Amino acid sequence: SVGLEPKLEFYPSRFCFFFASQLRHEPICRKVFTKKRKTFSSLKQRLQGTEIPSVKKQPPPSKKQPEKKSNWRQLHEDFINAIQSAKQVTKAMKEGRPLPPPPPPSINPDYIQCPYCLRRFNEAAAERHISFCKEQASRRVFAPGQKSAKQGKQQMTQRREPTLTGAVESLLQNRVQEAAIAGKKLQLQVRSCNRLSK
Numbered sequence: 603s604v605g606l607e608p609k610l611e612f613y614p615s616r617f618c619f620f621f622a623s624q625l626r627h628e629p630i631c632r633k634v635f636t637k638k639r640k641t642f643s644s645l646k647q648r649l650q651g652t653e654i655p656s657v658k659k660q661p662p663p664s665k666k667q668p669e670k671k672s673n674w675r676q677l678h679e680d681f682i683n684a685i686q687s688a689k690q691v692t693k694a695m696k697e698g699r700p701l702p703p704p705p706p707p708s709i710n711p712d713y714i715q716c717p718y719c720l721r722r723f724n725e726a727a728a729e730r731h732i733s734f735c736k737e738q739a740s741r742r743v744f745a746p747g748q749k750s751a752k753q754g755k756q757q758m759t760q761r762r763e764p765t766l767t768g769a770v771e772s773l774l775q776n777r778v779q780e781a782a783i784a785g786k787k788l789q790l791q792v793r794s795c796n797r798l799s800k
Contacts (some may be wrong), residue, residue: 673711680708 678772687705713722718735 672714674710676711683708 683705687702690702710722713724714728714732715722716732716735717727718732718739723730723731
């Protein structure tokens, strides 16, 4: 009965890296590698057996965002300028000379300038900020001669004298009175010392 069994030869499989019997292994291996497997969803497994309905995937937004222009040249020039100014600073420090002025800030062309406060923001932040700044600008009261936002900004940045509350003002008056009384006592002591020394 030993001689009647077919002789099993081992060959490399076409589907995987195992050396195996072609008669047994290849049909199984073909079935495994050609069958499409379901992707595993841990969310579905977690929700199984609970009363929470399955969450539907939202389709990605259909709007195609326009490709932004590459400003690599501008970035490269800014980088070169930063390196050169850093070299000038280190040279001035070694020689003991005064430091050169910093390079002017570069303006990012991708940023949008707010017409009210003249600051610059990226697109998403600009949308939020401009509406906020517009509302704030409408609340501000400008002097009759002012028209531009820059003048309004200058007006807001001017220093105002601090106003004193009643409690602070009375505290300061008490301290002034105490200092005056202490000063009079000191003068009296100095006079009495002068009289004794004579």
